[in-house]
Amino acid sequence: MAYKLGIIGTNWITKQFVQAAHESGQYALTAVYSRHEDTGQQFAQTFNVDAVYTDLESFYTSGINVVYIASPNSVHFEQVKAAISHDIHVIVEKSAFSNPTEYAAILELLHDHPAVRLFEAARHIQQANFKIIEQKVAKMEKISGATFVYEKYSSRFDDYLAGNEPNVLSRRFSAGALTDLGVYPIYAAIKLFGAPKQSHYFATPLRNGADGRGIAILRYNDFDVTIEFGKGSNSHLTSEILGRRDTLVIGDIAEVLNVTYYDDGSTAHQLSQEPLSNPMIAEVVKFADMMTNPNETVEAYQELLTLSRTVNQVLFDLRQDAGIVFPADEQ
Structure with a gap:
């Protein structure tokens, strides 16, 4: 069963990510968030999606179970924090957070939501x-x-x-x-x-x-x-x-x-x-495996999280x- 994918950010890299996610067969785009409804509608029409949101709370309660975030770096922290609080897996573009203080707060929140996986999209x-x-x-x-x-x-x-x-x-x-x-x-x-x-x-x-x-x-x-x-x-x-x-x-x-x-x-x-x-295909497949098989991939996941925090x-x-x-x- 495909993960219900929501996206934040409607630029070229988001389009490339959604195309890779669909090509992998393990995700289906179901919701688009944008600060501007017309921009969100234009992106959603490309992938025949009807659900477009300008309110983040409505977006996170729309039924998605993984979100890809490609918004400006400075807003990653609040958007990721809200997603984890809703028990939604997160794939966030580089650079994930502005500083180590933000990262420490996210790790503490992840501790309280152990079923959630956080990935930084370092595709290369x-x-x-x-x-x-x-x-x-x-x-x-x-x-x-x-x-x-x-x-x-x-x-x-x-x-x-x-x-x-x-x-x-x-x-x-x-x-x-x-x-x-x-x-x-x-x-x-x-x-x-x-x-x-x-x-x-x-x-x-x-x-x-x-x-x-x-x-x-x-x-x-x-x-x-x-x-x-x-x-x-x-x-x-x-x-x-x-x-x-x-x-x-x-x-x-x-x-x-x-x-x-x-x-x-x-x-x-x-x-x-x-x-x-x-x-982006290799990373979307890797992330899907870690979300689907958390127990079998826990060591590899922790290595990725440690690498992201070190960066x-x-x-x-x-x-x-x-x-x-x-x-x-x-x-």
Whole structure:
């Protein structure tokens, strides 16, 4: 039986998620929430759904049993809290919460609702090609360092240049280059290497105090991971994990489309598989399994939750290092 899915947020990523959810055969979209009814109706019509809500309480009592949240980062906390209080499973887009204080409050609420599962939608770490990277890293004799790059011109940057303050480039919405794009390579680094011993962030500020791009350095015992990301330009650099003579080259750390291993500096071995048509399919299948079989997947679920909380802490530490404060930090 398919999970009754509700969605919050009506942008392109939500459409991609619903398409993946339907393709998996394990979800059926039954309710749409939007602050604006006309926007919600337009999205709902795409999937032949009649139930559109502008009131969150009515949405959460509509009969859904899992919600996908892709609203601005700053409102995730209240929306997730309300869902858990209604015993509804939650899949929330990155970055899940503004700071560790919010995350701690959500974990406490989850303790009171043990049947509810919370997932952060870090789709790239669930994809087959990322699993290939994990397996190869585990076999590499020595890790000497890594450089991850994810720099992509935002569709909203023209709006910013015109003098406006779009949500994805605003501290008011707990957003900026780090929490919107940097979260992808940071997730990858922590999944591959664990929590760093130290972290530093050299941010390039926008006029509103948010970060438009930056370079983060995660320090481990005997190597560093350098992470470059930004929303105001495009980079075509690959990402690399360095061994001794061997090197693992990743075409795109967020999309994980191409993975090549050089065993001696010159001989290339193509490791990547042909990716699925929708990059979210792997995660929706994984999440459905964990919701359907909670006892059998409890260890794997706790690992995902711990990873998500660690990423949240590192993002916060990096912001503190760069002096970037969100309004949510002061509440």
